[in-house]
Amino acid sequence: MPTSAKTRTDEVLDRLRTDILGGRFAPGERLKFAPLCQVYDVSVGLLREVLSRLAEQGLVLASPQVGFQVTPISxxxxxxxxxxxxxxxxxxxxxxxxxxxxxxxxxxxxxxxxxxxxxxxxxxxxxxxxxxxxxxxxxxxxxxxxxxxxxxxxxxxxxxxxxxxxxxxxxxxxxxxxxxxxxxxxxxxxxxxxxxxxxxxxxxxxxxxxxxxxxxxxxxxx
Structure with a gap:
């Protein structure tokens, strides 16, 4: 079970990372849980883990007021x-x-x-x-x-x-x-x-x- 769960998390991580870098989500765009869970067919918990890992990579920004968003650029x-x-x-x-x-x-x-x-x-x-x-x-x-x-x-x-x-x-x-x-x-x-x-x-x-x-x-x- 732990192995399959990890594999699924990595799979979604790769997909979302590719979509962000590919321009599917614009810099500064909010990443809302409901539509993302539907698009990637994942639970809220798994999506939160993926977004947190992308935040560690600098591709996603997490803030109390906004939630998760694609990192703004300037x-x-x-x-x-x-x-x-x-x-x-x-x-x-x-x-x-x-x-x-x-x-x-x-x-x-x-x-x-x-x-x-x-x-x-x-x-x-x-x-x-x-x-x-x-x-x-x-x-x-x-x-x-x-x-x-x-x-x-x-x-x-x-x-x-x-x-x-x-x-x-x-x-x-x-x-x-x-x-x-x-x-x-x-x-x-x-x-x-x-x-x-x-x-x-x-x-x-x-x-x-x-x-x-x-x-x-x-x-x-x-």
């Missing part, structure tokens, strides 16, 4: 999130380079190979990336953070990256970023510096990668 919050990501993810990557073993580097190379060989743009809607590329992109960045050998640092860095997904999905700049950047080269540069053990250069390349996304989002919203 330029001010994005800038704060970006600065924090640069600090935390940079620290995690630096520790990984200092402490990571051969298995960690092998995982990085494998994750980058998959990312580099996965179609990025959706043929039916070129303003969106494919789910396969999004998954490969997440796996590559997750691999970058995983070598830090700190459960808490890794959890914080991962939560910040998840929060940033909301901005990437809702960015009006997403269809213009290809003309202003070369994501494939950015990822390759980060990987090369990391494999070479050049922590300063790798952290700087990762910071530039994170900051450029924010710069393009802010520019598109002005």
């Amino acid at each position: 330029v001010e919050d994005l800038l704060d999130l970006t600065r924090t990501r640069m600090d935390i993810e940079g620290l995690a990557l630096r520790r990984g380079i200092e402490r990571g073993d051969m298995a960690w580097r092998a995982r990085l190379v494998a994750a980058h190979f998959t990312l580099a060989n996965t179609q990025r743009r959706n043929e039916e809607d070129p303003t969106r990336v494919t789910p396969e590329w999004e998954a490969a992109h997440t796996d590559f960045h997750d691999a970058l953070l995983a070598g830090c050998e700190s459960r808490r640092l890794y959890a914080i860095a991962t939560a910040l990256r998840t929060s940033a997904c909301l901005y990437r999905r809702w960015s009006e700049a997403i269809d213009a970023t290809d003309a202003a950047r070369d994501p494939a080269q950015e990822h390759a540069t980060i990987l090369q510096y990391t494999i070479d053990g050049d922590a300063d250069a790798a952290v700087a390349a990762l910071a530039d990668h994170i900051e450029l996304t924010t710069t393009l989002i802010v520019a598109a919203r002005e």
